[in-house]
Amino acid sequence: DGGITQSPKYLFRKEGQNVTLSCEQNLNHDAMYWYRQDPGQGLRLIYYSQIVNDFQKGDIAEGYSVSREKKESFPLTVTSAQKNPTAFYLCASRTSGGRPEQFFGPGTRLTVL
Amino acid sequence: GQQLNQSPQSMFIQEGEDVSMNCTSSSIFNTWLWYKQDPGEGPVLLIALYKAGELTSNGRLTAQFGITRKDSFLNISASIPSDVGIYFCAGSPGGNQFYFGTGTSLTVIP
Numbered sequence: 001d002g003g004i005t006q007s008p009k010y011l012f013r014k015e016g017q018n019v020t021l022s023c024e025q026n027l028n029h030d031a032m033y034w035y036r037q038d039p040g041q042g043l044r045l046i047y048y049s050q051i052v053n054d055f056q057k058g059d060i061a062e063g064y065s066v067s068r069e070k071k072e073s074f075p076l077t078v079t080s081a082q083k084n085p086t087a088f089y090l091c092a093s094r095t096s097g098g099r100p101e102q103f104f105g106p107g108t109r110l111t112v113l
Numbered sequence: 114g115q116q117l118n119q120s121p122q123s124m125f126i127q128e129g130e131d132v133s134m135n136c137t138s139s140s141i142f143n144t145w146l147w148y149k150q151d152p153g154e155g156p157v158l159l160i161a162l163y164k165a166g167e168l169t170s171n172g173r174l175t176a177q178f179g180i181t182r183k184d185s186f187l188n189i190s191a192s193i194p195s196d197v198g199i200y201f202c203a204g205s206p207g208g209n210q211f212y213f214g215t216g217t218s219l220t221v222i223p
Binding site for chain 1: 116148153154161163203205210211
């Protein structure tokens with residue numbers, strides 16, 4: 001089946017540690033995104049990538065880093081510089097063309113202990 | 114980034130009732146998307162809209178692209194318990210970015 005997978009579903013991290021969240025898609029989409037979701041707030045964009053080896057900061061990129069070495073993969077690293085990393089993280093990809101649709105993965109819940 | 118105004122914030126309705134919610138932006142959009150999200154899960158795309166005035170249905174769900182291009186509406190007819198969840202809108206002015214509403218939490222009372 002085509003879709004977006006994220007792993008792990010739940011992740012626990014000690015303060016001061018970096019952690020990497022995985023996102024893989026087999027939809028052949030060029031554009032991929034990382035969002036952060038907090039209770040009572042809309043999705044906030046962390047980073048997005050339009051094509052392999054290219055990515056742009058979103059509204060809340062501080063304390064995060066990404067890479068895009070393959071079309072299918074867009075991992076997100078939450079660094080120790082992120083002051084409040086506990087959140088639900090969503091990866092998405094988007095169809096190309098004039099009628100875009102954005103699809104989401106199942107999400108990763110990160111908890112900092 | 115821009116955050117869309119979505120209302121109502123929450124709704125409590127009886128099973129069988131119809132539901133209406135809307136989303137407004139301060140700028141013109143070329144695309145409106147509507148999603149449903151269950152707790153702890155990723156959002157699922159329900160309906161996509163691309164033209165002012167467009168009306169699109171997906172089963173008991175109907176969404177409209179506002180004629181001003183600054184708003185969109187979602188209606189659910191004859192609600193059932195499995196409609197429970199958070200519904201939110203997303204809009205795009207074009208290009209790669211989408212902006213999201215804060216969601217409408219729907220509770221259906223059997």
